[in-house]
Amino acid sequence: MSAPVLEIKNLxxxxxxxxxxxxxxxxxxxxxxxxEVLGLAGESGSGKSTLAYGLTRLLAPPGxxxxxxxxxxxxxxxxxxxLGLSDExxxxxxxxxxxxxxQGAMNSLNPVHKxxxxxxxxxxxxxxxxxxxxxxxxxxxxxxxxxxxxxRMDAYPHQLSGGMRQRVMIGMALILQPQVVIMDExxxxxDVVMQRQILGQLIELRExxxxxxxxxxxxxxxxxxxxxxxxIMYGGRIVEEAPAAxxxxxxxxxxxxxLLGSFPALRGPRRELTGIPGSPPxxxxxxxxxxxxxxxxxxxxxxxxxxxxxxRPGTGxxxxxxxxxxxxxxxEPVG
Amino acid sequence: xxxPTSSIEQVIPGQGSMAQPxxxxxxxxxxxxxxxxxxxxxxxxLIILGIYIVLAIIGPWIAPFDPGxxxxxxxQGPSSEHWMGTTHLGQDVYSQLLVGTRSVIFVGxxxxxxxxxxxxxxxxxxxxxxxxxxxxxxxxxxxxxVIPALPLIIIVTSIMxxxxxxxxxxxIGFTSWSxxxxxxxxxxxxxxxxxxxxxxxxxxxxxxxxxxxxxxPNLTAVIASGFVGTVIFAVLSEITLAFIGxxxxxxxxxxxxxxxxxxxxxxARSAWWWxxxxxxxxxxxxxxLSLINFAIDEFVSPRLRSAGKTKIKTNSGRTVRMRIGFTxxxxxxxxxxxxxxxxxxxxxxxxxxxxxxxxxx
Numbered sequence: 001m002s003a004p005v006l007e008i009k010n011l012x013x014x015x016x017x018x019x020x021x022x023x024x025x026x027x028x029x030x031x032x033x034x035x036e037v038l039g040l041a042g043e044s045g046s047g048k049s050t051l052a053y054g055l056t057r058l059l060a061p062p063g064x065x066x067x068x069x070x071x072x073x074x075x076x077x078x079x080x081x082x083l084g085l086s087d088e089x090x091x092x093x094x095x096x097x098x099x100x101x102x103q104g105a106m107n108s109l110n111p112v113h114k115x116x117x118x119x120x121x122x123x124x125x126x127x128x129x130x131x132x133x134x135x136x137x138x139x140x141x142x143x144x145x146x147x148x149x150x151x152r153m154d155a156y157p158h159q160l161s162g163g164m165r166q167r168v169m170i171g172m173a174l175i176l177q178p179q180v181v182i183m184d185e186x187x188x189x190x191d192v193v194m195q196r197q198i199l200g201q202l203i204e205l206r207e208x209x210x211x212x213x214x215x216x217x218x219x220x221x222x223x224x225x226x227x228x229x230x231x232i233m234y235g236g237r238i239v240e241e242a243p244a245a246x247x248x249x250x251x252x253x254x255x256x257x258x259l260l261g262s263f264p265a266l267r268g269p270r271r272e273l274t275g276i277p278g279s280p281p282x283x284x285x286x287x288x289x290x291x292x293x294x295x296x297x298x299x300x301x302x303x304x305x306x307x308x309x310x311x312r313p314g315t316g317x318x319x320x321x322x323x324x325x326x327x328x329x330x331x332e333p334v335g
Numbered sequence: 336x337x338x339p340t341s342s343i344e345q346v347i348p349g350q351g352s353m354a355q356p357x358x359x360x361x362x363x364x365x366x367x368x369x370x371x372x373x374x375x376x377x378x379x380x381l382i383i384l385g386i387y388i389v390l391a392i393i394g395p396w397i398a399p400f401d402p403g404x405x406x407x408x409x410x411q412g413p414s415s416e417h418w419m420g421t422t423h424l425g426q427d428v429y430s431q432l433l434v435g436t437r438s439v440i441f442v443g444x445x446x447x448x449x450x451x452x453x454x455x456x457x458x459x460x461x462x463x464x465x466x467x468x469x470x471x472x473x474x475x476x477x478x479x480x481v482i483p484a485l486p487l488i489i490i491v492t493s494i495m496x497x498x499x500x501x502x503x504x505x506x507i508g509f510t511s512w513s514x515x516x517x518x519x520x521x522x523x524x525x526x527x528x529x530x531x532x533x534x535x536x537x538x539x540x541x542x543x544x545x546x547x548x549x550x551x552p553n554l555t556a557v558i559a560s561g562f563v564g565t566v567i568f569a570v571l572s573e574i575t576l577a578f579i580g581x582x583x584x585x586x587x588x589x590x591x592x593x594x595x596x597x598x599x600x601x602x603a604r605s606a607w608w609w610x611x612x613x614x615x616x617x618x619x620x621x622x623x624l625s626l627i628n629f630a631i632d633e634f635v636s637p638r639l640r641s642a643g644k645t646k647i648k649t650n651s652g653r654t655v656r657m658r659i660g661f662t663x664x665x666x667x668x669x670x671x672x673x674x675x676x677x678x679x680x681x682x683x684x685x686x687x688x689x690x691x692x693x694x695x696x
Contacts, residue, residue, distance in 0.1 A: 009669040013662075017647060054662065061657035064647065067666040083664040090661065 004073055005179050005212050006032040006055075006098075011068035013047075013054030022283040023066070024050040026236040029310065032180065037206065037213040039223030039244065041259065042233035045280045048216045049103065051233070052182050056098060057083065057090060072097060075179060096126055098180040099173035105186055106165035109157040116153040119143070119172055126176055138175065145208075146171040147201055163194040170202065174209065182214045187222075199226050221263045224248045232256045235281045235291035238310055242321030252313055252323040254296045290326065302326045374633060380626030387620055390433060391440035398430035402587050413608050420608035423599045431592050432612050438588040439570055439620075442504040446569035449508025451562040454515035459554070461516070462523025463546060473520065479513035485572060489581050500586065503576065507569045515561035522557055526550055552635075559631040563624045574617060589613040 013025035025047045032038050040048050053059040055070045070082040074097065085093055102108055109118060119139035123130055130138075140150040146167040148160075157165055166186065173181055183202075187195040203226060206213060215227055223230050224244050231241040232255060240253040251257045258276035265271070278295035281287060287294050293303035303326050310322050311330025322330070372378050400406070406417075406425030413420045419428040461472035488506045495502060526532060527550070535549050551558075576582050577590025578597065592613040596602075601609040646656050650666040657663055 057662040057664070058660060059662040060659050063662050064657070065662050065664040067650075067668060067670070069667060069669045081667060084667050087661055 002034045002036070004031045004071075005034045006073070006214075007069075007071040007079075008032075008051075008055055009069040009071065011051065011055060011070065012066040013050050013059065014064055014066050015050075016062045017064065021062075021064070024236050024283055025054055028068075028233075028236075028238055030231060030238060030241070032212050032214060034179075035206065035210050035212055036229065037203065037215055037227040039227035039230040040214060040216045040233060041218060041220045041223055041230060043218060043276075043280050045283070046233040047236040048218075048233050049184050050236075052100070052184055052214060052216055055082065056094070056100060056182065058100070072180075092126075095122055095173075095178065096176045097178055098182060099176070099178040101169055101173050101181065101183045101186040103184045103186075104189055105169040106162050106189065108169060109165055111157050114154050114156055115143075115160070115168055119153075119168070119175060122172065122175060142171040142175050143168070145174070145205060163190055163198060166190060166194075166198060167201070170198070170205075174205065174211070177209060178211060180212050180214065182216070184216045185218070188217070188219075195222065202226075220259050232259065235286060236283065237291065237324065239292065239325065240321070240323045241310070242323075246321055252321070252328050253292075253325045254298050254327070255292050290324075298327060300326070374630045376626045377630030377634065380623045380628075380630060383619060383623035384627065387436060387440055387623070391437040394433035394436045398427075398433040400427035400430040402426060402431040402434045410604065410606055412606075419612050420606070422595060422609060428592065428609060428612060431587055432589065432616060435588040435592060435613075436616070438500050438586055439573060442500050442507070442573045442588075443566040443570040443620075445501075445504035446507040446511065446572075447562050447566035449505060450512040450515065450565040450569075451558060453509070453512035454519055454561060455551075455554075455558060457512070458516035458519030459523050459546060459550065462520040463527055463542070463550065465524075469520075473517075476513040476516045476520075479510060480517070482510055484510040485575065488572065488576060492576070492581050500573075503573055503582065504569065507572050508565075511565050511568055515557075515565070518557055518561065519554060522554055523550060526553055555635040556632050559635070560628050563628040563631075567621050567624055570617070570620065589616055 008028055008030040011025060011028045011030075012023065014021045014023040016022065028047075028051055030038070040051065042048050050059065050063070054063065054065050057065065059065070065083060068083070071079050072082050072093075073079040082090075082093065082098075109115075116136060116139055119142060120132075120135040123135045123138060136153070140153060143150055143152060148164055148167055148171070152160065152164070157168075160168065166189075170183075170186070187198055190198070199222070202213070205211075213227075215223065217223060220230075224247065227244050229241065230244050230247045231238050232247070232253065233239065234255050240247070240251065240256045242252075247256060248260065251260055255276070258274065261271075261274035262276065264273060276295060281291050281294075287304070289302070289304045289306050290296070290299075290308050293299040296303065306326070308324040308326050309330060310324040313321065313323050313328035313330060324330075372381070400417075403426065406421060406427070408414075408417065408421050409425050410423055411417060411421045417427050417429065419432065421427060422431075457472050457476060461469045461476075484507060487510060488503060491506050492502065532545060532549050535545050540548075573582075573588060574590035574593070577588050578593045580594050582588075582590075590613075593610055596606070596610040596613075599606075599609075601607075646654055647663055647665070648654055649664065650668075655663040
């Protein structure tokens with residue numbers, strides 16, 4: 001496996017402080033490798049978005065990062081902790097090293113400015129020495145990369161379709177050639193055909209430009225198709241992490257199984273859709289032990305008492321995956 | 336670097352759904368009752384304003400001298416007998432200031448209330464009803480917008496023989512509502528197209544309820560800042576009138592003090608005690624009202640309110656501020672915060688083979 005580009009170590013993110021606070025992300029460990037698409041899936045409220053915004057320090061008040069490290073490995077030079085950066089360095093770091101495409105990103109375009117102005121704005125801020133013509137050339141090139149004709153440069157956002165706006169946003173995120181792109185449900189507002197088209201394009205771009213992607217969605221079927229590895233979150237913790245194919249074929253955690261059982265397969269024999277009974281846990285009063293045990297069909301004795309640690313399971317392909325479940329006792333915790 | 340703020344806001348719905356379960360707890364509601372006072376700006380502003388209001392009520396009674404009475408000490412500096420010195424006629428400046436407070440507060444607040452009521456009624460109606468009504472009301476506020484208040488007051492007070500504080504306050508109130516009405520109309524126009532207002536209309540709520548329940552809470556900040564602004568404007572107008580000698584000279588307010596100080600060239604005669612107290616009183620009143628205004632702005636936005644404390648201490652002892660785009664980091668150590676329960680190796684290795692077999696089948 002290639003070198004890591006982003007290492008999340010015991011990241012804890014919460015909202016509010018003291019007894020009023022809730023812990024939305026708990027002790028998350030995750031490694032993003034160079035050129036990899038890492039899918040992050042889970043129900044609403046499982047902490048996916050909080051994790052993404054927490055690691056980039058974009059969480060609005062009362063969000064607080066209560067602990068952990070996010071080690072970023074730049075293309076050249078020493079790795080450093082993003083959470084320890086000064087405000088000034090964080091400003092420089094953002095977009096140039098990690099870019100974000102937000103939830104409902106197509107509404108992020110300012111309706112009164114032309115696409116070209118909005119695309120070159122970031123270049124003006126991050127590369128002030130660049131000339132106007134080369135800025136425009138870069139913007140045009142970016143638009144072409146995401147599959148929009150260069151003559152759309154002078155269009156206003158309302159003159160573009162939703163899918164085009166979404167692609168403009170992806171192009172905008174990539175314009176400084178960041179190493180990591182975080183996509184927070186970037187395609188939820190689009191129809192399935194457009195979703196596929198855009199994601200296909202993204203994967204193609206990734207192969208050309210070599211960035212890594214953290215892809216957040218609740219649509220597991222989408223992830224199975226497009227991502228290299230998938231991490232499943234529940235109640236603020238990562239409960240399972242494995243290569244996409246391994247999750248699809250043989251999910252170990254009952255929650256992952258539940259998620260997989262809630263959408264139909266396109267091919268293969270018909271099977272009953274199961275879904276997951278119950279509702280997501282209250283972050284203020286988490287169940288003891290494994291937070292999934294009240295809803296888990298396979299819960300047994302240790303589940304209510306002890307929190308399972310994310311670790312390598314003892315099964316055959318255990319080297320490449322990890323799971324936090326008492327059904328699959330771990331040999332060693334993932335460091 | 337530009338971070339699209341609209342999309343940062345979109346993080347909030349996610350938080351909202353997570354925050355729901357805690358909303359119903361009675362303990363929390365109780366703690367929030369006096370939350371407005373826990374805001375330092377609000378507390379400071381309200382305390383200062385409270386002192387002014389108390390002085391406005393009891394000022395004439397606690398004043399040690401009759402503000403108009405002439406004394407023997409002419410142009411004396413502050414002393415134990417005359418705390419703020421005396422005028423060229425030997426009048427006590429402290430008593431003048433105390434007696435003058437009532438008129439200033441009265442005019443300020445009466446004008447503020449009149450103008451705010453008018454602006455809410457006219458602005459919200461114009462914005463919500465729309466059509467012909469909107470055009471008529473907008474034209475009306477445009478006309479009032481260009482009426483110069485101060486010259487009008489000068490004319491009115493010079494025509495009326497005994498123009499008292501009531502007249503001054505009402506004229507200021509009736510001439511200064513239009514700007515706020517326009518702001519409220521614009522805000523209402525934007526609010527009434529929001530989905531939740533449309534939804535309220537679709538469920539059959541009456542216009543009155545939509546206005547009072549859906550719209551007005553959203554307009555609180557605008558209304559409050561309009562009120563505070565009008566009060567400041569009214570106070571300054573009244574003082575200006577007195578200062579240029581328009582109002583009757585038998586009522587005292589801070590402007591009257593300044594009028595006499597100016598007329599007797601207090602500055603040239605270095606009688607600072609004559610004009611500094613009145614000037615400070617005006618400045619501090621303005622400060623208090625502005626503080627309340629800021630606090631209201633913060634308070635009515637539930638998003639800012641829920642933030643509560645904005646300064647927090649990190650584990651290393653530094654104080655960081657919560658702000659958008661720079662989430663505070665409390666601790667930087669890679670150690671887990673709650674140590675996940677250690678893996679009970681012995682117990683479980685015994686129990687698991689069975690389970691694993693079940694899984695494999």
